[in-house]
Every structure is written in C-alpha cells, then in structure tokens.
Amino acid sequence: MSLIGLSTQNLVKRFGGLRATDGVSLEIRPGELHAIIGPNGAGKTTLINLLTGELRSDEGGIKIGGEEVSGTPVQHRVGMGLLRSYQITSIFDAFTVIENVCLAAMRKRGVRWAVWKPMSAYADVMEKARAIIEQCHLGEVADTVVSNLAYGQRRQLEVAMALAADPKILLLDEPMAGMSAAEGAAAIELLRSLKGRYTILLIEHDMNAVFSLADRISVLVYGKIVATGSIEEIRNHPEVRRAYLGDDADA
Amino acid sequence: MNRVKLGAWLIPVLFLLLACVPFVAQAIGEPFYITFFARVLVYALAACALNLVLGFAGLVSFGHAMFIGLGCYAVGILTYYGFSDGWLQLGVAVAVCALVALVVGSVCLRTSGIGFIMITLAFAQMFYFLMVSMTTFGGDDGLNINEPSNFGLFELSGSSEVYWAAWVVLLAATVFMARLKKSPFGMVLRATHINPRRVNAFGYSVFRVQLAAYVISGVLTGVAGVLLANLTAFASPSYMSWPVSGDLIVMLVIGGLGTIVGPIIGAVAFLVMEEFFKGLTQHWMLIMGPVIVVIALLTRNGFGWLTRQREAQSAQAKAPVAGEVPAKAAAVPAGEAQ
Numbered sequence: 035m036s037l038i039g040l041s042t043q044n045l046v047k048r049f050g051g052l053r054a055t056d057g058v059s060l061e062i063r064p065g066e067l068h069a070i071i072g073p074n075g076a077g078k079t080t081l082i083n084l085l086t087g088e089l090r091s092d093e094g095g096i097k098i099g100g101e102e103v104s105g106t107p108v109q110h111r112v113g114m115g116l117l118r119s120y121q122i123t124s125i126f127d128a129f130t131v132i133e134n135v136c137l138a139a140m141r142k143r144g145v146r147w148a149v150w151k152p153m154s155a156y157a158d159v160m161e162k163a164r165a166i167i168e169q170c171h172l173g174e175v176a177d178t179v180v181s182n183l184a185y186g187q188r189r190q191l192e193v194a195m196a197l198a199a200d201p202k203i204l205l206l207d208e209p210m211a212g213m214s215a216a217e218g219a220a221a222i223e224l225l226r227s228l229k230g231r232y233t234i235l236l237i238e239h240d241m242n243a244v245f246s247l248a249d250r251i252s253v254l255v256y257g258k259i260v261a262t263g264s265i266e267e268i269r270n271h272p273e274v275r276r277a278y279l280g281d282d283a284d285a
Numbered sequence: 286m287n288r289v290k291l292g293a294w295l296i297p298v299l300f301l302l303l304a305c306v307p308f309v310a311q312a313i314g315e316p317f318y319i320t321f322f323a324r325v326l327v328y329a330l331a332a333c334a335l336n337l338v339l340g341f342a343g344l345v346s347f348g349h350a351m352f353i354g355l356g357c358y359a360v361g362i363l364t365y366y367g368f369s370d371g372w373l374q375l376g377v378a379v380a381v382c383a384l385v386a387l388v389v390g391s392v393c394l395r396t397s398g399i400g401f402i403m404i405t406l407a408f409a410q411m412f413y414f415l416m417v418s419m420t421t422f423g424g425d426d427g428l429n430i431n432e433p434s435n436f437g438l439f440e441l442s443g444s445s446e447v448y449w450a451a452w453v454v455l456l457a458a459t460v461f462m463a464r465l466k467k468s469p470f471g472m473v474l475r476a477t478h479i480n481p482r483r484v485n486a487f488g489y490s491v492f493r494v495q496l497a498a499y500v501i502s503g504v505l506t507g508v509a510g511v512l513l514a515n516l517t518a519f520a521s522p523s524y525m526s527w528p529v530s531g532d533l534i535v536m537l538v539i540g541g542l543g544t545i546v547g548p549i550i551g552a553v554a555f556l557v558m559e560e561f562f563k564g565l566t567q568h569w570m571l572i573m574g575p576v577i578v579v580i581a582l583l584t585r586n587g588f589g590w591l592t593r594q595r596e597a598q599s600a601q602a603k604a605p606v607a608g609e610v611p612a613k614a615a616a617v618p619a620g621e622a623q
Contacts, residue, residue: 124482126483152464
C-alpha cells in the first residue's frame with residue numbers, strides 16, 4: 035500500500051459572519067502522524083468535515099495525494115482512501131460490534147445485488163473484521179449489540195470502523211475523548227501501532243497522547259493555524275503557550 | 286438458545302396455519318373465509334413490501350396504495366383490451382411499478398421526514414385522481430374484470446386459486462425479506478435508518494440504497510395489486526386512495542415494524558378485527574380506533590414484542606461482559622459536548 039499525503043491551500047469556511055476556518059494551509063506528509071491541537075471552538079471538527087466533504091468549503095483547495103478534490107462528494111474521497119472517525123460516537127446502535135465493523139469492511143466490495151447471502155457468510159470480510167476487532171481490543175464483545183457497550187469500548191469501535199474501511203488517510207476526531215486513564219493508555223498503544231502504516235491526522239485534547247505520538251503538530255486558534263512544527267518547536271512556541279498550553283507548560 | 290428456536294419455528298407454523306385455512310373453511314361449509322383470508326394474504330404481502338422501506342429503512346411512505354392500484358389496473362386495463370395472459374399482466378404490472386417507483390423515489394428521497402411523507406402521499410393522490418378521471422376505464426365507478434388472469438398452467442379464476450397464489454408469493458416474499466435483512470444490502474439499508482451520515486461517510490450512497498429498496502418494495506406491492514384485482518374481479522380508484530396506504534402502515538405498526546412476521550401478524554390482526562367489529566355494529570370504527578391505539582401504546586412495537594423480548598433477553602445475557610470495563614468510563618460521556 036502506497037502512502038499518500040493530504041494538503042489544504044488557504045481553506046476558508048464561513049458560517050454567517052463567523053470564519054470557522056480562516057485560510058488554513060496544511061501539509062500532511064505521506065505516512066506522517068500529524069496532530070492538530072487547539073482550544074474548544076477553534077474549528078478542528080469543522081476542518082475535518084471540510085476535508086471529508088461533509089461540509090463544502092467557501093474558498094481554497096484540498097488535495098489528496100496531489101489530486102484536487104474540493105467540490106467532490108464524500109464518496110469520491112472515501113474511494114481514494116480518506117476515512118474518518120467521529121468525535122460524537124456514530125456507530126450503529128442496533129447492530130453487534132462485528133456487524134458494525136463488517137459494514138465498514140464491505141465498503142470496497144459494495145452491496146449491489148448482495149441481498150441473499152447473509153453478511154456473516156462473506157468469509158474474507160468477516161476475517162478482516164475479526165482481525166481489526168482483535169487489534170482494537172474488542173474481541174470479547176464482538177457479538178454484543180453495541181448499545182450495550184461501555185463508553186470506552188464505543189470509542190474504540192469508532193476507530194475500528196474507520197480502520198476496517200481500508201483507509202490510506204485516517205482523520206481521527208478526538209478518539210480518546212471521555213476515556214478513562216486505562217482506556218486512554220490502550221488507545222495510545224493502538225494509535226502507535228498504526229503509525230507509519232497510514233497517513234494520520236489526529237485531533238486530540240489529551241496532551242500526553244499528542245506529545246507521545248505526533249511527528250508534527252499544528253495549532254489551530256479561531257480557525258487559523260498559528261504554528262506548525264515538531265513537538266519541541268510547538269512546546270517552545272510563544273504564541274502557542276499563550277493561546278493554548280498556558281504559562282505553566284514549562285513547569 | 287430458545288430465542289433462536291422461537292424465531293425459527295414462528296414462520297413455518299404461521300404458514301402451516303394459513304395453509305389449513307381453505308380446508309377448515311371447506312369443512313365447516315363457510316367458503317367466505319377463503320375469500321376473506323385471501324384478502325388478508327394480499328394485504329400481508331403489501332405490508333411485507335412496505336416493511337422494506339418503512340420497517341428497515343425508516344422511510345414513512347404514505348403512498349403505497351398507489352402500487353396496489355397500479356397492479357390492479359395493469360390487470361383491469363389489459364383485460365379490457367382482451368389480454369388476459371397472466372404473465373403479460375404480471376410483467377406489465379412489474380415494469381410499470383418499477384418505473385413509477387424509480388421516478389417517485391428519485392423525487393421523494395431527496396427529502397426526508399414530513400417532506401417524504403407528503404410527497405409520497407401527493408404522488409399516490411395524483412394517480413388516484415388520474416384513474417377517477419379516466420372514464421374509459423370506469424372512472425369513479427371502477428372497472429369490472431370479466432376474465433381472470435390466465436397463467437397457462439393455472440388461472441386465478443376463484444378465491445382458492447388466488448388464496449394459494451397469494452400464499453406462495455407471501456411465503457417467497459417472507460423468505461426473501463428474512464434473507465435480505467441479514468444480507469450486506471439489508472444491513473446497509475437498516476444502517477441508513479440509524480445513522481445515514483455515517484453510512485455516507487463509508488462511501489455508500491444512502492440515496493441509491495434507499496431507492497433500490499423503494500423500487501423493490503413498489504414492485505412487490507404491485508404484485509399484491511395483481512392478486513387483489515383477481516380476487517375482487519374489479520379495479521377501482523379506491524384501491525389506491527390514501528386510507529389504504531394508512532391501513533398498511535397501521536398493519537405494520539401493530540404487527541411490529543422491521544420484523545419478518547410483523548406484516549403477516551399485523552394484516553391478520555387488523556383485518557380480523559375489522560371484520561369482527563363490522564359484525565358487531567355499524568359504528569365499528571369507534572371501537573377499532575381505540576383498540577389500535579391501545580395496542581400501539583401497550584406494546585412498544587405492536588406484536589413485535591414476540592421478537593423484541595427475545596433480543597432484550599439476549600442483550601441482558603451479554604451485559605455482564607460489557608460491564609467488565611471500568612464503569613467510570615461508561616458514566617462519563619463528557620467528550621460528547623463540544
């Protein structure tokens with residue numbers, strides 16, 4: 035699998051008078067784990083929605099692996115391998131864990147004319163789904179209806195579904211939000227194992243996670259990128275410390 | 286364990302019971318019951334078709350009587366011009382219903398919620414008034430069908446013939462729905478009901494999946510119309526009027542939305558109740574209405590409790606597994622707020 039990158043050029047999204055995304059130019063290199071941090075309301079989720087095509091940008095461009103994709107529908111970008119997870123868990127409550135993951139894993143095959151054979155009879159899809167469920171530590175609950183899952187497990191399933199859909203680029207929207215410390219640690223391990231295999235854009239509030247995982251970090255404040263750089267550069271960037279980390283960051 | 290068994294024998298038992306109806310009716314010398322239950326089976330078939338869009342995909346189509354009517358008039362109009370070949374009539378009914386469903390669905394599925402309900406209703410009323418105005422085919426008075434559909438090997442010439450044809454088609458449709466529900470297409474279709482945005486985010490086209498379901502559903506409802514035309518030897522605009530669409534929805538709701546046996550149980554319950562209360566009093570609607578309200582209120586998903594309860598049990602049995610994870614995390618959906 036060849037890795038591809040993702041970039042935006044001067045991306046703008048307005049909601050009425052508010053510029054939720056205000057001239058964002060990002061360069062995410064192939065295979066890189068690029069984290070975006072920023073205070074609440076900085077426009078992080080809006081940025082992801084623009085990248086996936088769920089929101090239409092007002093100005094600027096988005097390139098996936100060099101191809102201009104702004105204006106194309108979600109399906110087209112998913113077809114190129116751009117998959118996301120949601121900050122607000124969006125899993126299919128009435129289905130079991132494995133059914134949820136299988137739905138994602140069926141993506142490439144499609145469901146045309148597939149009205150007779152049960153989904154569980156598609157051996158290759160099931161095998162792939164089981165492997166991903168194991169990888170995401172959900173093996174014990176594979177056959178549980180997901181509305182009965184604990185919160186942390188639902189978050190893990192959210193990531194598992196994005197993984198099952200054969201991504202090349204993963205956009206992870208606060209995958210650890212609301213997790214307990216133990217669950218968070220497991221999630222960090224999971225992300226570490228994904229690093230290098232996919233191009234990853236990670237949005238996360240947990241600074242531990244960001245500083246231990248990211249190759250590079252961008253800081254988003256009021257829709258603008260105020261800094262991009264390595265962990266060290268971001269730690270020491272004066273504007274970042276003022277805007278986000280607070281003055282006690284050097285303690 | 287027993288939940289698997291219960292679900293597995295419910296469908297065969299139901300169809301065996303239905304297969305006994307003609308013989309019992311003959312034995313007690315009441316052939317009227319064959320006609321009555323043939324009507325039940327036809328409506329069960331239409332409800333089964335509606336279940337695909339309303340039960341699985343959560344699309345409230347308030348215009349499904351349109352397809353019953355189209356099926357009826359395919360038989361009526363072709364017979365009027367002297368074509369009583371059943372296969373031809375069936376073929377025309379299927380083609381017309383597929384085409385209409387494709388066009389109507391393409392328009393309706395661009396809306397959702399109330400918009401979808403109203404536009405499906407509007408299309409059905411359009412066809413209703415079209416047939417009312419077609420005086421060549423009887424207009425308001427309907428069209429008598431003098432010859433039954435001739436399928437070569439058999440003719441739908443009497444109530445028992447229609448009964449057995451409906452029984453076979455309903456069985457086939459039920460098996461098809463049971464398979465479809467668990468198939469990838471069915472899973473994606475049901476997923477569009479739960480969270481269409483996420484389905485889109487996986488690159489599936491919610492629109493196309495729902496349109497495909499709407500077309501299949503329309504065609505199957507049209508087949509029910511072909512059977513109804515032969516049962517009553519009549520095609521009338523009233524078959525495609527909105528109360529019929531409403532009845533189908535009520536049948537589904539009391540039978541259990543999205544379940545496999547729901548449409549059958551709902552059609553039987555609805556039409557048997559209607560017949561029973563009609564026998565009691567002229568003002569049967571006054572009793573029937575409240576009874577349906579009570580059924581809908583007391584049972585969360587109509588007779589769907591038959592299946593729902595089994596799911597709840599299985600969920601309970603598995604709950605401890607989920608509980609092993611720190612309960613603390615489960616109680617804190619803090620990250621949900623932005």
